[in-house]
């Protein structure tokens with residue numbers, strides 16, 4: 001039987017508790033949003049297959065608990081990730097300041113060369129904004145990574161963010177082949193299987 005995908009990429013979301021990591025993953029994998037806040041216990045994942053550069057990419061997206069007490073469990077998952085998404089909340093300055101600590105944690109625990117992406121979530125809450133876009137742009141430039149403002153609530157930039165990270169990993173892993181094929185880069189993302197989700201939890 002033919003394989004249902006060409007590549008499997010493991011992604012990991014990190015960031016302070018309450019910034020919206022779980023909601024971003026649920027929006028991406030199930031196109032859903034819930035206002036109720038249930039803090040993640042340990043670690044969890046969902047799957048969505050997307051189409052990038054004509055390849056079926058199965059994204060296994062791991063959700064980590066932002067609470068300090070789960071750090072030992074969550075940092076154990078950094079090593080296997082090919083892409084790590086750092087999330088802060090645009091209405092919570094502390095969550096943005098802490099991005100530096102999360103960066104440090106990546107350095108200490110993840111594989112060298114892991115792709116990183118910075119997301120400022122809850123951009124639907126403009127009236128409560130505490131972190132300016134320019135501040136995050138500057139931080140992202142300093143670290144040489146991409147940055148998006150997203151809203152899990154309105155869907156703004158959610159697909160674009162995951163797609164851009166997956167595309168960067170794809171280009172990195174198969175860059176030479178893609179260059180030889182002379183294919184122009186594109187961020188085209190189509191849903192192949194939104195219902196193909198899995199859950200697991202570790203207490």
Ligand SMILES: Nc1nc2c(ncn2[C@@H]2O[C@H](COP(=O)(O)OP(=O)(O)OP(=O)(O)O)[C@@H](O)[C@H]2O)c(=O)[nH]1
Nearest residue numbers: 017018019020021022023035037040066122152153
């Ligand atoms: N307005 C708005 N609220 C959001 C958004 N994303 C998440 N929320 C709300 O923020 C709260 C926390 O969201 P979660 O996704 O559970 O946060 P988390 O980062 O996974 O938190 P931990 O599991 O504790 O690490 C919930 O009440 C969500 O409804 C968003 O884009 N806009």
